[in-house]
Amino acid sequence: MSDILNMKALELAQKIKAKEISAVEAVEAVAAAKEAKDLKYNCYTSFNLESAVENAKTVQKKIDSNEDVGLLAGVPIAIKDNICTKGELTTCASKILYNFKPPYNATVIEKLHKNNLVPLGKVNMDEFAMGSTTETSAYGETKNPWDVTKVPGGSSGGAAASVAARESVAALGSDTGGSIRQPCSFCGVTGLKPTYGAVSRYGLIAYASSLDQIGPIAKDTADVAAIFSVICGKDEKDGTSMDTTPFDISDIISSKSLKGKKVGIPSDYFGEGINEEVAKSVMNAAKVLKELGAEVEEFAMPIVKYAIPTYYIIACAEACSNLSRFDGIKYGYSSPNAEMLRDVYIKSRSEGFGMEVKKRIMLGNFVLSSGYYDAYYNKALKVKGLISKAFSEAFEKYDFLLGPVAPTTALKMGEGLSDPLQMYLGDIYTVMINIAGLPSLALPCGFDSSNMPIGMQLIGKPFNEKTILEAGNAFQSATDYHEKMPETV
Amino acid sequence: MAEYEIVCGLEVHTELSTKTKIFCSCTTEFGGEPNTHVCEICSGMPGTLPVVNEKVVEYAVRTGLSTNCTITQNNKFDRKNYFYPDLPKAYQVSQLYLPICQNGYVEIHSSKGGMKKVRIKEIHMEEDAGKLIHDAYSDCTLVDYNRCGVPLLEIVSEPDISSADEAVEYVEKLRDILRFAGVSDCKMQEGSLRADVNVSVMPVGSKEYGTRTEMKNINSFKAIHHAIESESARQIDLIEDGKEVKQETRRWDDTKGYSYAMRSKEDAQDYKYFPEPDLPPLSLSDEYIESIRKNLPELPEAKKARYMNDFGLSEYDTGLICASIPLVNLFEKTVEITNNPKDSANWILGEVSKMLNDTQTQPENMTFRADSLGEIINLLNGGKISRDSAKKVFKAVFEEDVNPAEYVEKNNMGMMNDTSAIKSAVEEVLKANEKAVNEYKSGKEASFNYLIGQSMRALRGKAPASEVTKILKELLS
Amino acid sequence: MKIDGDLIKYLESLARIELNEDEEKKVGSEIQDILTYIDMLNELNTDGVEAMSHSFPITNVFRKDEVKPSAPNEDILANAPHKQDTCFVVPKTVE
Structure with missing residues (x-):
């Protein structure tokens, strides 16, 4: 049974299909692992x-x-706590939604069920x-399975760590500014941030509507591709959704060569602040790509340094609007100390949100408030135009781009929150x-001297996940970083 | 005291008569138990997303074209953020930066004589908010989201209005246009048409506007008139007393007949508008706009002109018919069947109005087949039934939607066409009324009318009066 | 951009959030840090660049005007902290 958690999702599905393992056994194995770890x-x-057992039984009957x-079919999958599951707690790890049970399923959940x-x-x-460490959770921080003193x-973080710790087979996460890729990089697992x-x-549950995307986290590219193929596609309930370039999972799995591919490395990704071991691992990965037949070259992308300011303006602006609906009236936490209407808002929100969230909401209010809108929010939308243009130009030359996911490996607990700007x-x-709005695949490409995983990302053209998934599979066929697991797990 | 002139602009909100809400598929039907015309989207559940109802866009374009606006081909939605319990997302999706219609006008009679244009600055699409109900028993406020997400157009005029009369005519004109364009039923009592009124005053001839105040959510013509008169008088008094008019939002209390300043909010209103990231922008093609223009229903001005010029109706009668879309529809159907606009109009303003009045029925609740009235008029004009019978048939049609011809047949109301039968009946009458006959013959004209009356009575009204008169004359000569 | 105590108070009121004095200091200085960092955008000439609110040029995503059943009232109110009959309840909104 303990083997089940070590299997890749596709492998487990095969065994379930072959009736070597039942769907219920798979679910129970996850429960046991969770219990143990x-x-x-x-x-x-x-x-x-x-x-889950009920659902597994239904699937088993079909099989x-x-x-x-x-x-x-039959593969259990963990869900980030900001994705609505009908009748089941969905809290965004916030006190303000501590008891929220949505009356509906997210489209991705419906799709998971439909695909068994x-x-x-x-x-x-x-x-x-809102964060890069999973330390701001109302449920307490998740620990890095490679080193429990680290984030x-x-x-x-829960999604990536659960895959790394073999507490889940795979998971769905969400990525607004790196929230799938960075924990994958820190935990040594593979994850896809799909095209917006x-x-x-x-x-x-929205953080920043123009940036948020749901994506899969798993042990390797093939699993990620398979899960992505299940959840992707235009949805009539989301006006910003689109059909992406279709692909056959067998094309991804059989991709072993990168002959004819042109890969660009933004040299500005290796500037000030990058850890040398990280830089070295990514450059080593570039060599692997070359060995696989790709043409790799560096190019300048000076706009990189403006990305952080632009991101925090846009994300916080949208967040302050998106999070205004949490007011103690319709759902979630409502302060017992409120008598007047105004108090219902102020007390519920002040008692319900954590500090990082409050800070971002206030920052968002600032950049949208009259007198500052043009200097901040509108300026950021213009820089967004410049950033998009820089990528379009790069994609005229390259099939995909290669870069590190994060400048460092996992930080010590508490280190990020003590210096928020550094964390940003x-x-x-x-x-x-x-x-x-581009797709990007994060995958392990090495370890630092303390044996902490290092991740790289392959950045693709819009609605072309296929190319980076093929490249990811080719890279993982030639390397074994993704096969490593934390010794203590 | 100096002479002042009023400067007034209106923001008219109208609920569109689409079947579903602007961003979800819940019904827009009025009424229903609180929070039963509501889903996870319009109640602002976390994670939900809006998708635009195509009809709302079509209706907005139709309204813009009907009010001489330019359609903004590339327009988009923005979020207007504020906290209030009737707004579950804490933002209203609206259009600030690129509203769908701009730069139109509506023509009205100027208080100074002649016609004038009231310019329309813009028309934008937005979602309605919910309803708050004060519960006296628990001393709490109950929140009902049924109206939440019902599509609204906000029609913003320039400050071109200079009197309460002009304001009322402007809103009446707008209401007529919206109804004739088929985009709203403008039921003021259901709040589907309401106005925010901006008023300032300035000395006559001045070029500089005075400080304006805004009165929100006024929902009757009378109240609009009253509010403008009262608020301008208040402002003039202040100025005459050497005091200042404060720029503020005031609440108009129509029962008390005055406005009062709303408690100044502790927070300056800052709506923090920004582009709605969840809704892709709209890009309306020339073909799309032209196809709507081509299919525009006949608008009030054109229709009224046609009724007066082609049908020869008076301005007064035209106005009465055009006050109600169901009456217009009934009239046009009736004319189509009778080819007789005058009789059609007379029937609608006579019998139909009388029945509506007697039964306290709104025209939109008439239930009979529209063809019936025309059929009755044709029976009458063709001499098939008497006027009295026609009225009786109509009553039955109005009440029970009967088929006129069948009803006439069944109740034996058809006219007698048999001259000899009429003649013998008249002869009987003459025999029984020898006195009257003699009086007539000795020159008393009134006796002739008496004899006609007796004959019609004997015939139970089923013979044409002209035929009876003719026969009576023959027999008496 | 310099952030002072008044601005922080104003942002609290816009956000319907109340911080205690210590929190105001901490949040104030962190917002100051990030805003100072953000000011680097001023180096970038964006004259004539169009503000880009949506990443991809998708337009005209519409829904048909067809009624679908609304949610059961129990579902809508299931998470309500305070409810009465079929309504959400808040302290009275008018004086």
Whole structure:
């Protein structure tokens, strides 16, 4: 049974299909792993085993009657706690939603069910996905399975850590400024931030609507590709969603060569602040890509340094609007100390939100307030135009881009929050991709001297996840970083 | 005292008569138990997203074209952020930066004589808010989101209005246009048409506007008139007393007949508008706009002109019919069947209005088949039934939607066409009324009318009066 | 851009959030730091650059005007902290 958690999702699905393992056994294996390890890593915020067992039984019946159940039938999958699951706690790891049970399913959850996957467990995150460490969670911080004194990254820290700790087979996270890729990088797992619009956001509790995307986190590119193929596609409930370039999973799995591909490395990704070991690992990865047949060259992208300011303006502005609906009236926490209407708002929000969230809401209010809108918000939208243009120009020359995910490996607990600006700067390589709406695959490419994982990202053209997934698979066929797991797990 | 002139601009909000809300598929139907015309989207549940109802865009364009606006081909939605319990997302999706219609006008009669244009600055699409109900028993406020997300157009005029009369005519004109364009039923009592009124005063001839105040959510013509008169008088008094008019929002209390300053909010209103990231922008093609223009229904001005010029109706009668879309529809159907506009109008303003009045029915609640009235008029004019019978048939049509011809047949109301039968009946009458016959013959004209009356009575009204008169004359000569 | 106590108070009121004095100091200085950093955008000439609110040129995503059933009232109110009959309840909004 313990083997189940070491299997890749596609492998597990095959065994379930071959009736070597039942869907219920798979679910129970996850529950056992959670039971055994979660006190240590704190990946989960809630865990509804009963409903998952019911779903697994339904799937098993379909398998037993030889229905066409799809590529990943019976695979349990953990869900970041900002994705709505009908009738089951969805809290954004915030006190303000401590008891919220949505009356509907996110579109991705519907798609998982339709494709016979089994959602199981909600996983930890920074409160409202605002953070890079999973330390701002109302449920306490998640620990990095490679070193429990270190953060797993964030905001999808619970998702990435649960895969790394073998507490889940795979997970869905969300990425607004690096929230899938950075924890994948810190935890040594593989994750995809799809093109903006490739996956429906319906049911994802918004942090920054123009940047948020849901994406898969798993042990390797093939799993990530398979899960992505299940959740992607235009959704009539999300007006910003689009159909992405279709691909066949077998094309991804069989991709072993990068002959004819041109890869660009933004030299500005290796400027001030990057850890040398990280830089070295990514450059080594570039060599691997070359060996696989790709043409690799560096190019200048001076706009990089403006990405962080632009991101924090746009994200906080949208967040302050998106989070205004949490007011103690319709759902979630309502302060017992409120008598007047005004108090219901102020007390519920002041008692319900954590400090990082409050700070970002206030910053958002600032950049949108009259007198400052043009200097800040509108300026940021213009820089967004310049960033998009810089990427379009790069993609005239290159099929995809290669860069580090983060300037460092996982930080010590508490280190990030003590210097917030420094922590924000850690997002420098990831936020740009959200601003431009591009797809990016994060995957392990080495370890530092303390044996902490290092991640790289492959950045693709809009609505062309296929190319980076193929490249990711080719890289992982030639390397084994993704096969390593924390010794203590 | 100096002479002052009023400077007034209006923001008219109208609910569109689409079947569903602007961003979700809930019904827009009025009424219903609180929070039963509501889903996760319009109640602002976390994670939900809006998708635009295509009809709302079509109706907005139709309204813009009907009020001489330019359509903003590339327009988009923005969020207007503020906290209030009737706004579950804490922002209203509206259009600030690029409203769908701009630079139009509506023509009205100027208080100074002649016609004038009231310019329309812009028309934008937005969502309505919910309703707050004070519960006296618990001394709490109950929140109902049924109206939340009902599509609204906000029609913003320039400050071109210079009197309360002009303001009322402007809103009446707008209401007529909206109804004739088929985009709103403008039921003021259901709040589907309401106005925010901006008023300032300045000495006659001045070029500089005075400080303005705003009165929100006024929902009757009378109240608009009253509010402007009262608020301008208040401002003039202040100025005459050497005091200043404060720029503020005031609440108009129509029962008390005055406005009062709303408690100044502790927070300056800062709506923090920004582009709505969840809704892709709109890009309306020339073809799209032209196809709407081509299919525009006949608008009030054109329709009224046609009724007066082509049908020869008086301005007064035209106005009465055009006050109600169901009456217009009934009239046009009736004319189509009778080819007789005058009789059609007379029937609608006579019998139809009388029945509506007697039964306290709104024209939109008439239930009979529209063809029936025309059929009755044709029966009458064709001499098939008497005027009295026609009225009776109409009553039955109005009340029970009967088929006129069948009803006439069944109740034996058809006219007698058999001259000999009429003649024998008249002869009987003459025999029984020898006195009257003699009086007539000795020159008393009134007796002739008496004899007609007796004959019609004997015939139970089922013979044409002209035929009876003719026969009576023959027999008496 | 210099952030002072009044501005922080104003932002609290816009955000419907109340901080205590210590929190005001901490948040104030952190917002100051990030805003100072953000000021670097001023180096960048954006004259004539169009503000880009949406990443991709998608337009005209519409829904048909067809009624679908609303949610059951129990679902809408299921998470309400305070409810009465079929309504949400708040302290009275008028004096």
